[in-house]
Amino acid sequence: MQATTARALKERRRLARRQRTGSERLAFLRGFIRHPVMVGSIIPSSQRLIDKMLAPVDWESTQLFVEYGPGVGTFTRVILERLPENAKLLTIDTNPEFTAYLKASIDDPRLIAVTGSAADVEKILSDRGLPDADYIVSGLPFSTLPPGVGDTIGAATARAIRPGGAFLVYQFSPKVRDFIAPFFDRLDRGFEWFNVPPATLFWAWRDEA
Numbered sequence: 001m002q003a004t005t006a007r008a009l010k011e012r013r014r015l016a017r018r019q020r021t022g023s024e025r026l027a028f029l030r031g032f033i034r035h036p037v038m039v040g041s042i043i044p045s046s047q048r049l050i051d052k053m054l055a056p057v058d059w060e061s062t063q064l065f066v067e068y069g070p071g072v073g074t075f076t077r078v079i080l081e082r083l084p085e086n087a088k089l090l091t092i093d094t095n096p097e098f099t100a101y102l103k104a105s106i107d108d109p110r111l112i113a114v115t116g117s118a119a120d121v122e123k124i125l126s127d128r129g130l131p132d133a134d135y136i137v138s139g140l141p142f143s144t145l146p147p148g149v150g151d152t153i154g155a156a157t158a159r160a161i162r163p164g165g166a167f168l169v170y171q172f173s174p175k176v177r178d179f180i181a182p183f184f185d186r187l188d189r190g191f192e193w194f195n196v197p198p199a200t201l202f203w204a205w206r207d208e209a
Contacts, residue, residue, distance in 0.1 A: 044074035045139065045170065048194040053168050053201055056188075057135055059084065064130055066160070067091045068118040068138035068153075073102050075137060080108050090133075092116050092124060119152045121160045132162040138169050142176040150179035158183035158206065167204040174200045 053075075059082050070076045070091040079089055090112045093099050102113040116124055118140060125133070136157055142150040157167050157180075167184065169176055170192075181187050184204035192199050 044071065045199075046192070046195040049170060049192040049199055049201075050075055050078050052190060052192055053137065053170050054078065054082070056166065056203055057082070057168075062134045063087050064133045065089045066121065066125075066133040066136040068121075068136065069093055069140045070102060070113070071098050071139075073106060075139070076102060076106065076111070079137075080106070080110060083110060085110075088112060088130065090114065090124070090128075090130065092118055092121065119149060119156055121153075121156050125160060132165070133160055134162060134165045136161060136165075136167050138167070139171070141173075142169075142171065142179045143173040150176075151182075154179040154183045158204075161206050163206050164208045165206055167202075169202040169204065170199045171202070172197050172199055176200070177202060180204045 062083060064087065065079055065083060067075055067079065067089065070093055073091075076089065076091060083089060088110050091099070091102060092114050093102075094115065094117055096115045099113045099115040102111065112128065112130075114124055118138065121136070125131070138157075140153070142153070145153075161167060167180060169180060177187070177189075180202065181204070185207040186205040188203040188205070190201040190203075192201060
């Protein structure tokens with residue numbers, strides 16, 4: 001009887017996960033159709049990309065994680081799974097529909113979902129009494145942003161990250177390097193083929209000194 005109950009519970013969780021994934025993809029597709037320049041991709045990131053992007057994170061010492069352009073929460077949920085119980089995750093999205101979707105679909109007091117621009121990250125942190133971020137992750141399509149906005153986000157992000165922290169960026173164009181390299185001390189680069197489309201990855205670090 002216990003084995004049957006366990007199998008039934010596992011099956012319910014699998015079906016719930018499939019339904020959630022389906023609703024996420026539908027919400028993501030709607031967002032892409034309405035704001036293709038800001039969303040940048042027609043489907044969410046792959047698990048392989050997420051794992052590789054987050055691999056260098058020191059989770060035990062993380063107190064504040066920030067995410068630009070969370071969309072329907074593909075990265076958001078994984079970050080919350082790995083984040084310490086006393087830490088916070090702040091998401092910033094220009095699309096209020098995505099912000100509302102995160103608030104409605106994720107019940108976690110560590111999540112602070114904000115509608116706004118990544119260029120205003122310093123003010124957003126200050127207004128909420130939050131410290132500098134340990135890490136900031138972004139999938140924003142820098143190469144399609146209006147002139148000057150990418151540089152503004154790069155500079156503001158560097159100021160909003162503590163020494164020793166990093167800006168984690170996944171992009172479909174390597175041109176993003178031009179927007180972040182001038183503001184950080186070190187830049188590591190990778191690539192993930194198992195994503196649609198394949199993505200270039202950057203880890204931009206602020207040195208402790």
